[in-house]
Amino acid sequence: MPAAGEPHGINTIVDNICGLPPDLLAETCQHILSYLQGQTSGVDTDETFQRLQRAGVRLDHAALEEIIRFLMVTFRSSGKSNLSADDLVKKLEEGSAKWSKASLEVLHKLWGEHGTLVHAQQEAHAMLSIGQLVDMEWKLGMSVSSDSCRSLNSPYVTLRLKIVEPSGQICQRSFEMTIPQFQNFHKQFKEIAAVMETL
Incomplete structure (x- = not known):
């Protein structure tokens, strides 16, 4: 009220x-x-x-x-x-x-x-209501231990997303991807960008 x-x-x-x-x-x-x-x-x-x-x-x-x-x-x-x-x-x-x-x-x-x-x-x-992405950082590393990598010393990418939630609170989310997963992620982002340009 x-x-x-x-x-x-x-x-x-x-x-x-x-x-x-x-x-x-x-x-x-x-x-x-x-x-x-x-x-x-x-x-x-x-x-x-x-x-x-x-x-x-x-x-x-x-x-x-x-x-x-x-x-x-x-x-x-x-x-x-x-x-x-x-x-x-x-x-x-x-x-x-x-x-x-x-x-x-x-x-x-x-x-x-x-x-x-x-x-x-x-x-x-x-x-x-979903959050709004305000920043994204990534870094390349070598795995020492991981659930998703089969062998040690495999390269991986860590993504850190900064998101403003509908409440207004800013939070961070991090996750790791193998190189093939990251390449697929990159491809999907390019497709999304291409579709958004047509709108």
């Missing part, structure tokens, strides 16, 4: 959310929930802004961006925590006393319908 570190800021966003007609709030939330369920590639703020303007809602673009950001963070963190619709409303009420009953009813209804799907998508996203 968004931290209520600056209550005035949160209260302003909540006031703006509660100023939206329930049908337009629901429509905006639907776009956000569709994105969080992996059904769309993003939330088009400009399109939403135009729709609100046509409906006569006087809200500046920056305020709409804050609303979308707030709802996105709220729904995403609620999905990660697997909150029920009742728990979501309770957390929102704890964060600000400015919520209108009509707005909370919209959020409760939509989260009740989509919350489990957002949670499933967040779980899948967490499982599919």
Whole structure:
């Protein structure tokens, strides 16, 4: 849930959310929930802004961006925590006393319908998150003892990979390969690079 570190800021966003007609709030939330369920590639703020303007809602673009950001963070963190619709409303009420009953009813209804799907998508996203390779070092050596080399004094390559994990933590992984394994590894990297150049 968004931290209520600056209550005035949160209260302003909540006031703006509660100023939206329930049908337009629901429509905006639907776009956000569709994105969080992996059904769309993003939330088009400009399109939403135009729709609100046509409906006569006087809200500046920056305020709409804050609303979308707030709802996105709220729904995403609620999905990660697997909150029920009742728990979501309770957390929102704890964060600000400015919520209108009509707005909370919209959020409760939509989260009740989509919350489990957002949670499933967040779980899948967490499982599919992979680290990013930031550095790779290699060195050639001669084996004194190894499980993969049949005879001693065989050349081998040690690879050390530095990876930034999805959590942001940097870790290192090292492994050894025989010369034929390293040559195959090199060949596969060249093939990957060739394919990536065509994208």
